[in-house]
Amino acid sequence: MSVITLINRPARTGAGLHVVQNSAPIDEEAARRAISDLLRALGKDVTNPHLAETPRRVAQAFAEMLTPREFDLTTFENEEGYDELVLVRDIPFHSLCEHHLLPFSGVAHIGYLPGDRIIGLSKLARVLELFALDLQVQERLTKNVADWLEENLQPRGVGVVLEAEHQCMSLRGVKVHGSHTVTSALHGCLREDSRSRQEFFTLVGLRS
CATH class of the missing domain: 3.30.1130.10 (GTP cyclohydrolase I, C-terminal domain/NADPH-dependent 7-cyano-7-deazaguanine reductase, N-terminal domain)
Incomplete structure (x- = not known):
């Protein structure tokens, strides 16, 4: 599980805490390769032009779904x-x-x-x-x-x-x-x- 970090930050009205998810960076290139391998393992032809961009799209989609936005705790x-x-x-x-x-x-x-x-x-x-x-x-x-x-x-x-x-x-x-x-x-x-x-x-x- 990810670690949540609170960073003290001067604030005019709030508690002055900036909240970030301190997780390992996502390697999208490695994710693309892994998704391409998965498609092959599932019997799909990754040279098919309809699948050419699928590994990139899936990697980006997972990166988005696993990356919360930083915010100030007000x-x-x-x-x-x-x-x-x-x-x-x-x-x-x-x-x-x-x-x-x-x-x-x-x-x-x-x-x-x-x-x-x-x-x-x-x-x-x-x-x-x-x-x-x-x-x-x-x-x-x-x-x-x-x-x-x-x-x-x-x-x-x-x-x-x-x-x-x-x-x-x-x-x-x-x-x-x-x-x-x-x-x-x-x-x-x-x-x-x-x-x-x-x-x-x-x-x-x-x-x-």
């Missing part, structure tokens, strides 16, 4: 003392199953109970992308996002729910179309306090 002092749930629903995401290299995609619902600081709402989607654009399983991805927010935002509670359809189920194997896998990760009050937990799952649209 947080603000909770000057008003807001202590109710903040929830962003239906954040689209996609990731790659580490077992079959096939996509899974869906929506995320991310909420937190603020402590001393609040986070820019768009950054919740950025944190999701940070971990989603990697080789993943949905269970770990859900926990990655929740753990990261708990550690770096230090809220009173965090809740993350992912709903996704997996092409490794819909295109191969059991070939079940339209089924969705739901995973959740909770920390703090959203895990320990039954009323807060119920409110979170009700707003997400799930039963606790």
Whole structure:
């Protein structure tokens, strides 16, 4: 799995942290050669003009799907003392199953109970992308996002729910179309306090 690096950076309003994925660089040329070899192994004629650009295109596609954007973690002092749930629903995401290299995609619902600081709402989607654009399983991805927010935002509670359809189920194997896998990760009050937990799952649209 990739290592996430936080770089202190002076900021006028936020926490001054720049977030990058510190993973090994992608060798697109080596990926092109490997994809060409894979096509041959699958019995395809790589001299066919229709396949001439396929290795390059596939290498670039995988590089894009495995490279999240860097971003500044913008947080603000909770000057008003807001202590109710903040929830962003239906954040689209996609990731790659580490077992079959096939996509899974869906929506995320991310909420937190603020402590001393609040986070820019768009950054919740950025944190999701940070971990989603990697080789993943949905269970770990859900926990990655929740753990990261708990550690770096230090809220009173965090809740993350992912709903996704997996092409490794819909295109191969059991070939079940339209089924969705739901995973959740909770920390703090959203895990320990039954009323807060119920409110979170009700707003997400799930039963606790």
